Amino acid sequence: xxxxxxxxxxxxxxxxxxxxxxxxxxxxxxxxxxxxxxxxxxxxxxxxxxxxxxxxxxxxxxxxxxxxxxxxxxxxxxxxxxxxxxxxxxxxxxxxxxxxxxxxxxxxxxxxxxxxxxxxxxxxxxxxxxxxxxxxxxxxxxxxxxxxxxxxxxxxxxxxxxxxxxxxxxxxxxxxxxxxxxxxxxxxxxxxxxxxxxxxxxxxxxxxxxxxxxxxxxxxxxxxxxxxxxxxxxxxxxxxxxxxxxxxxxxxxxxxxxxxxxxxxxxxxxxxxxxxxxxxxxxxxxxxxxxxxxxxxxxxxxxxxxxxxxxxxxxxxxxxxxxxxxxxxxxxxxxxxxxxxxxxxxxxxxxxxxxxxxxxxxxxxxxxxxxxxxxxxxxxxxxxxxxxxxxxxxxxxxxxxxxxxxxxxxxxxxxxxxxxxxxxxxxxxxxxxxxxxxxxxxxxxxxxxxxxxxxxxxxxxxxxxxxxxxxxxxxxxxxxxxxxxxxxxxxxxxxxxxxxxxxxxxxxxxxxxxxxxxxxxxxxxxxxxxxxxxxxxxxxxxxxxxxx
RNA sequence: UGGGCUAUGGCCAAGUGGUUAAGGCAUCGGACUUUGACUCCGACAUCGGUGGUUCGAAUCCACCUAGCCCAGCCA
Numbered sequence: 001x002x003x004x005x006x007x008x009x010x011x012x013x014x015x016x017x018x019x020x021x022x023x024x025x026x027x028x029x030x031x032x033x034x035x036x037x038x039x040x041x042x043x044x045x046x047x048x049x050x051x052x053x054x055x056x057x058x059x060x061x062x063x064x065x066x067x068x069x070x071x072x073x074x075x076x077x078x079x080x081x082x083x084x085x086x087x088x089x090x091x092x093x094x095x096x097x098x099x100x101x102x103x104x105x106x107x108x109x110x111x112x113x114x115x116x117x118x119x120x121x122x123x124x125x126x127x128x129x130x131x132x133x134x135x136x137x138x139x140x141x142x143x144x145x146x147x148x149x150x151x152x153x154x155x156x157x158x159x160x161x162x163x164x165x166x167x168x169x170x171x172x173x174x175x176x177x178x179x180x181x182x183x184x185x186x187x188x189x190x191x192x193x194x195x196x197x198x199x200x201x202x203x204x205x206x207x208x209x210x211x212x213x214x215x216x217x218x219x220x221x222x223x224x225x226x227x228x229x230x231x232x233x234x235x236x237x238x239x240x241x242x243x244x245x246x247x248x249x250x251x252x253x254x255x256x257x258x259x260x261x262x263x264x265x266x267x268x269x270x271x272x273x274x275x276x277x278x279x280x281x282x283x284x285x286x287x288x289x290x291x292x293x294x295x296x297x298x299x300x301x302x303x304x305x306x307x308x309x310x311x312x313x314x315x316x317x318x319x320x321x322x323x324x325x326x327x328x329x330x331x332x333x334x335x336x337x338x339x340x341x342x343x344x345x346x347x348x349x350x351x352x353x354x355x356x357x358x359x360x361x362x363x364x365x366x367x368x369x370x371x372x373x374x375x376x377x378x379x380x381x382x383x384x385x386x387x388x389x390x391x392x393x394x395x396x397x398x399x400x401x402x403x404x405x406x407x408x409x410x411x412x413x414x415x416x417x418x419x420x421x422x423x424x425x426x427x428x429x430x431x432x433x434x435x436x437x438x439x440x441x442x443x444x445x446x447x448x449x450x451x452x453x454x455x456x457x458x459x460x461x462x463x464x465x466x467x468x469x470x471x472x473x474x475x476x477x478x479x480x481x482x483x484x485x486x487x488x489x490x491x492x493x494x495x496x497x498x499x500x501x502x503x504x505x506x507x508x509x510x511x512x513x514x515x516x517x518x519x520x521x522x523x524x525x526x527x528x529x530x531x532x533x534x535x536x537x538x539x540x541x542x543x544x545x546x547x548x
Numbered sequence: 549u550g551g552g553c554u555a556u557g558g559c560c561a562a563g564u565g566g567u568u569a570a571g572g573c574a575u576c577g578g579a580c581u582u583u584g585a586c587u588c589c590g591a592c593a594u595c596g597g598u599g600g601u602u603c604g605a606a607u608c609c610a611c612c613u614a615g616c617c618c619a620g621c622c623a
Contacts, residue, residue, distance in 0.1 A: 005560095005561060005562060005570095005571075005572085006561095006562060006563085006570095007561095007562090030623095031623095032622085032623055034622095034623085064623070066622095066623080067622065067623075069622095070622070070623085122621095123620085123621055126621075127619075127620090130619060131619075132550090132619050133550055133551080133618075133619060134550045135550085135619095136550090137619090164621090165621060167621095168621055177551085178550050178551040178552090179550095179551055179552075179618080180550095180551080180618055180619050181618070183619085186620090186621055188621090189621035190621080191621075205621095207620095207621075207622085207623090208622070208623050209623095211623095212623085228552095228553070228554085228616080228617070229616090229617050229618080230617095230623090231552055231553060231617075231618095232551075232552055232553090232617070232618050233618090234552095254553085256554085261559080309560085309561090309571085309572055309573090310560060310561075310572090311560080311561055311562075313554095313560085313561065313562095314553085314554075315553090315554050315555070315561090315616095316553090316554070316615090316616065316617095317559080317560060317561085318559080318560090319559070319560055319573090320558095320559050320560080320573070320574080322559085322573065322574070323559070323560065323572075323573045323574085324573095325573095326572085326573060326574090327572090327573090329585085329586095330586095333585075333586055334586090338583080367582090367583090367586095368586085368587095398584085400584060401584095409582060410582095411582055411583070412582070413582095442582065443582095451582085453582095453584080454581090454582045454583070454584095455583095456583075514583080514585085516583050516585090517583045517584080517585070518583090519585095540583075540584090540585050540586095541584095541585065541586095542584060542585075543584055543585090544584045
């Protein structure tokens with residue numbers, strides 16, 4: 001796979017390079033540090049990064065921290081970790097707050113040019129003067145203040161002479177514009193709050209529409225990518241770059257953000273789930289936050305492949321999570337070591353195998369990746385197999401597993417035949433007594449009989465006990481997206497099982513293994529010395545349709 | 549007639565006047581298989597609608613329809 005779609009932004013960049021408009025592209029990812037990044041953000045991060053790198057340019061990480069009341073260093077650290085994890089290396093780590101002085105000076109330039117004025121209207125009044133979608137706005141009575149007066153008051157704003165919300169600085173554009181963003185947008189507001197970077201140095205903070213184009217221009221960003229809802233802001237973006245006389249002229253280009261169907265990404269919603277204990281934190285493996293995906297064991301490269309396959313459209317769709325999982329499988333299929341694990345065990349006793357004897361078989365970690373080496377797999381009288389792999393009576397000709405009187409191959413070991421079943425008081429299968437045929441040892445070339453399928457197993461006396469967390473989608477499959485989240489929750493989104501894995505395997509943190517025939521599993525951070533804990537990353541696909 | 553944007557198979561998405569309308573996911577067949585996985589073959593759309601321009605249109609024009617965004621001193 002790993003098919004990368006063409007996209008219109010790449011075309012624009014290549015044209016700009018060909019026409020010598022730019023020598024190389026400079027992009028940026030400009031998050032506001034006010035929450036956690038999720039899979040949707042991965043499109044913006046990876047596309048900005050790769051589009052720049054592919055064309056010999058570079059990529060900046062810039063925190064758009066212009067609103068201290070919503071932001072926190074906690075989030076900047078988390079975001080840095082997530083972005084680095086995705087493999088995106090920023091050339092410069094920057095903060096909008098680094099430019100507060102220059103922004104102030106540029107705003108003053110606007111004042112000097114008669115293009116900005118201090119407005120004393122209250123928030124409520126400004127709203128009323130703005131008109132609505134179909135009605136033009138009215139000019140503020142303060143719109144024609146003298147340049148001298150504006151300069152003085154704006155200085156006063158900076159110096160803390162006014163209360164929060166008492167005055168704002170506005171750009172003088174057009175109160176009758178059909179584009180609401182051009183109706184004399186506010187560019188500075190007074191807000192006494194301690195900023196995570198600049199502390200109490202400022203009591204006025206620039207608004208996004210003013211700050212963002214300046215940030216881009218200051219850094220020499222060539223292509224400023226953002227999502228569709230900012231299309232209406234492009235005229236004002238260009239207006240500020242021009243009238244603030246910025247030497248570099250970045251170009252804003254909008255694309256459709258990545259939305260994954262049937263997932264929870266809203267900060268409010270996730271916070272609520274966390275507070276109510278429905279999920280275990282922002283990094284719960286059922287969430288598609290980047291930290292959740294990381295904890296679950298999703299390889300970052302799989303995210304990159306997925307994002308590249310999706311492309312960068314100008315339209316706005318909703319992608320099914322299954323497509324993402326397929327890219328995870330695609331990657332892990334090649335990269336994950338294989339190991340036998342039994343998640344819902346039943347005991348098998350090989351009655352013709354000596355007690356207290358265990359033999360060792362050398363088995364490759366991946367049959368197509370010799371470099372992965374081999375591991376010792378043990379075989380003995382006492383084994384575990386998957387409960388689903390045994391049914392007393394073979395149900396139909398398609399059944400390729402163990403049944404009474406039926407012979408299957410234990411992968412990498414021997415053929416066994418089931419002879420007898422022992423039940424517990426409730427009538428559940430407790431043990432299956434089998435016999436093995438020493439002639440059928442794997443690798444011996446035995447081909448006199450064909451087994452009724454191949455199943456995996458774990459030798460009981462050497463096995464490591466593991467806790468396995470099986471995840472399903474947090475929300476029910478076709479849940480009505482207009483319904484309340486509480487009603488859409490999938491009650492079996494997390495199921496904990498206790499099973500066994502091969503004794504000789506030592507899992508590395510964050511490494512995803514394939515548990516043969518079951519799926520991919522990675523060690524969770526809850527793992528303790530005496531208890532391995534695995535998360536199921538994704539199941540294997542199966543064309544087996546006789547599920548109960 | 550506020551403004552801006554989008555519309556290609558169940559989902560994602562290429563395509564910018566001449567292609568049998570890429571590719572991926574899903575689905576359905578089949579081959580292979582010591583993972584019912586992987587891999588491999590094969591099947592699977594006339595491009596929101598209607599008119600028009602053209603020798604020729606998903607690609608140009610007109611009208612229509614549907615959806616999304618904009619009235620924070622949020623980003």
